[in-house]
Amino acid sequence: xxxxxxxGSHVSVSExxxxxxxxxxxxxxxxxxxxYVQYPNQGLQLLLKYTTGATLVKGINGFEAEFKKSExxxxxxxxxxxxxxxxxxxxxxxxxxxxxxxxxxxxxxxVLVKP
Amino acid sequence: xxxxxxxxxxxxxxxxxPLSLECTVEGTSNPNLYWYRQAAGRGxxxxxxxxxxxxxxxxxxxxxxxxxxxxxxxxLSSKKLLLSDSGFYLCAWSxxxxxxxxxxxxxxxxx
Numbered sequence: 767x768x769x770x771x772x773x774g775s776h777v778s779v780s781e782x783x784x785x786x787x788x789x790x791x792x793x794x795x796x797x798x799x800x801x802y803v804q805y806p807n808q809g810l811q812l813l814l815k816y817t818t819g820a821t822l823v824k825g826i827n828g829f830e831a832e833f834k835k836s837e838x839x840x841x842x843x844x845x846x847x848x849x850x851x852x853x854x855x856x857x858x859x860x861x862x863x864x865x866x867x868x869x870x871x872x873x874x875x876x877v878l879v880k881p
Numbered sequence: 882x883x884x885x886x887x888x889x890x891x892x893x894x895x896x897x898x899p900l901s902l903e904c905t906v907e908g909t910s911n912p913n914l915y916w917y918r919q920a921a922g923r924g925x926x927x928x929x930x931x932x933x934x935x936x937x938x939x940x941x942x943x944x945x946x947x948x949x950x951x952x953x954x955x956x957l958s959s960k961k962l963l964l965s966d967s968g969f970y971l972c973a974w975s976x977x978x979x980x981x982x983x984x985x986x987x988x989x990x991x992x
Contacts, residue, residue, distance in 0.1 A: 798978075798979035807988065808986065809984050812982070860980075866930045867913050867975050867979060868930060869927075871924055871925045872924070873923075
């Protein structure tokens, strides 16, 4: 069975400061990993994904994440927070080898950006 | 390009009333389709998924049901809503590679 743990349900950062959201996963197969962002009363939007290859992946809005197999982690970072980054962020791992291609999500981290 | 439509955007229903939420996908064929629920202050819960017409898998026992009458149409239903059915309902699709693409969601309030 797969699982995803996001450390910290709420994170507060100052505008211009580093954003770091932590995600650890467990998977019995080489993982496909994703970060999604959700703005209030909207659906989830894909930020970035890791499947194979380069372990540092870049996404939209200046975000990037690094896959570290030895640490079973896929932390999301952005060097300089912007007010528009205030949202909820979800890490997910894919069960891509079974029918249905289901995703297992972490509990989410809500980001507050202070001016 | 592919798009996903979900409606209505908001819905207020009395306890005991029926429910029908619809989701359609355009621009792709044979997608996997999913219904999720977000209750207040909680994460995403997968309710149903479908790998083809008429094929529905339920992830959790509940008061809801799903149907897929056409390749790109996915419907979430209930015969009698409960207060606990309130939440934000999201439809999603995928065609492999792990990525799922989400609709804008329906905010359901059961009063």
